[in-house]
Amino acid sequence: MKARAFQIAFLFCALATSSVLGQADVEFAKANQEYAQGHFKEAISGYETLVRAGQWSANVFYDLGNAYFRTGDFGRAVLNYERALVLEPHHPEATANLQIARDEAHALELQPGRLERYLEFASVNQYTVTAAVAFWIAAFCLAALVFTRRRSRATLTLLLVMLLISAGGIVSIWQLERGSKGSALAVVTGKDVQARLATADTANSVLALPPGSEVKILSTRGDWIYAALPNNLRGWIPAKNAERMRLL
């Protein structure tokens, strides 16, 4: 009886999942069709529906970026190309179109530090896996050393190396996450955005930020965000004029 109930529940879940996926495919195809017909706003609406439903993929963001580009919204085009590249760092079309959109918008980019540039040869996820594997190898080595009477020098060396690799991986993750392309990265989507010295529209301007410019959010106060800006500047910008890169 229980087995039958489990089978029914499993079947129901599988059907529901396939239904959602099928619906997403239909929505995606429809948005593509709208784009092909030149109905870019309708295409944007379709892609945004997918995004809101959590159906995130590099191609969806790439296509959404294209649609925004066609409507002249270079800020959101850059944002979505960058999102596509976050999900798939080696997405050639997104890389190419991102550069075009940045050129069109004259967007400013955050310059990574020297250490960050070196660390960018691997992604955060790769560092995560490396650190985890090294950690467990080190744990096994330690257990072997503790419970063995004759302690092998090779085991001890392996333990130290693995601990160093694990620690290096964790430091790399921390550095990349707080760096210019880290979790606080946002893209300016508004037009005529000025970074200001204080949280007031009348405050002195620090830097004019074209659409698509990158900023790093440092803190939030009400409707304003305090951000690190290109050219090593800092300033306040209205929160409505910038969107975080990562959707959570």
Place this chain on the structure above:
Amino acid sequence: MGRAFLIGTVAAILAVSSTFADSPNVTAVLSNSEVAVGETVELQIKVTGPGDARPPEEISIDGLEIHATGTSRQFEIHNFTTNSSVTYNYTVLPLQAGRFTIPPQTVRAGGKLLKTPELILNVADSAGRSSGARPSRGAQSQPVSARDLLFAELIVPKKVAYVGEIVPVQIRMGFDPRIRPRLIEPPEITGQGFTAQKLQQSGQTTETLNGRPYDVVTYKTAIAAARAGKFEIGPVTAKAQVIVPRARSAPRSRGRSPFDLFDLDDPFSDPFFSNPFAKMGERREVEIKSEPVALEVKPLPPNAPPSFSGAIGNFAMTTDAKPKSVQVGDPITVTTTISGRGNFDRVNAPVVEDERGWHKYPPSSKFKQDDEVGISGTKTFDTVFSPNEKKQTVPVLAFSYFDPAKEQYVALRSEPIAISVQGGVAAANVPSAQPGSPPPAAASRVGSATQPTTKPQDILYQLTDRPATAESFAPLYTRPIFWTAQLVPFLALIAFVGWKIRQTRIGNREARRIAALQHEAAELMHKLRRNAASPREYYAEASRVVRVKTALASRSGGIDPNAVDAETAADTFKLNSDSRDQLRRLFEQSDEWQYSGAHNGGTTISPENRREVLGLIENLK
């Protein structure tokens, strides 16, 4: 008799002294016989003697304001003589210059009428003083109050200015500290045709003017004329609350002084000021006002440079660029610093003389003022330029201002700053493909530094395939699946540790067993050497030693000593045939003694046999 004489003598002395004390007299003095108009002197009439005295109710002299300020009494006992005196204080305020005579005043004391001496007061004119009480500081200084209580003055250092020129203005307000002023409305410059900046209090000092201390509060601001013409700046008005004494007990019969703001004659003459606890004062609101100042405003001369934005003053400009080595399209921040003195609100970003080959972003600015009112300071502009082509220097920036001292326009140009613009990173012009067409390779980056990205670029095609599963922006280490996966190596580690612990325990048990066997073998060898056992016991122990040694020597370990026979022992120790035979005999004799039961009793083992057995056993190694 003697005591009666003494008492009589004392009484006589007291009577005499009392007689002297009963003779009242009166004196009158002025604290200063030479004063200027507006300065007060103190008149004291001192009546010495018993009884009440009645001072003159009114001293009326033309040109002088005299009124009572208080009374003090003194009692003295000196060499058995008691003296009492009453001092009546008056304040004398000269209203005009000249020689004044204070005639003898009649004082009734002790039932007698006494007359004060005649007093002379020379009053000089207040030379160099403006029509008010405030010592003059210049043409702008004007008296406001009844001479000595409070004043306000407006100081404008320039008589002539240009339209838009910032003119610093200073406002000084002085208060007699005894009136304990409380400003309820800050000073305000009234007038039309100019704008004034926010008033800033720059300090408070104590100054002595005409011998009288004042608390002087200084305010600073700046004004700028909005149009040409002749204007009156001011007057400055303010309101303050000051403490004045309440109505006095002494009768007043004369008229009010024309200089009395509070209808109290001279408030300084009130005893409240000499003893604030004697009588409570009351707060009154007074208005303070200065005289206006004339200012002539001239228009700016024509033919202003194109880069002139209305800045008037005296400025200097410096320029810097960062970074100095970039790629085509990269931003370069050009920082222009304009410092000096003038109307910084009209100091705009310098203009670019030649923008060709550059993309210029709107500049940002920040101002750091060096004084209270922002006339002098430094204004910094950050302008981001992006080179569209190879360039050797950043664009030349121009800034112009009008110098009112030189009465001409001054144009400043930035020095050319050398930069290095490296190779081209412009994207290729990739034609848009039709949706659904097969995706070509990624757009290649071609072009050199000399090829500006002037052509419009187009984006690549749409991608129509979509993965079956959604992807996540969350880093791997934040996902539950990652931490769940860590259970696998964790459980493996637990199993590994458990296995290791078990192995260790097993090893420990074997070690204990070996130790017990070694101990048993040693004990048995000790007994065998003592030669005290019966043959049955001796052979049993001997065979047991062999078994134990065999168990200890076996490589495989874990052999039960009870299971060892002669062949096993011989094989274990790899004995030769003689020793093997001896070992077999030892086990046979042990069994024989153990199971036959034939040799119970007192049979002993010969020493030869004992040596042979011991020798065999000791050779088992």
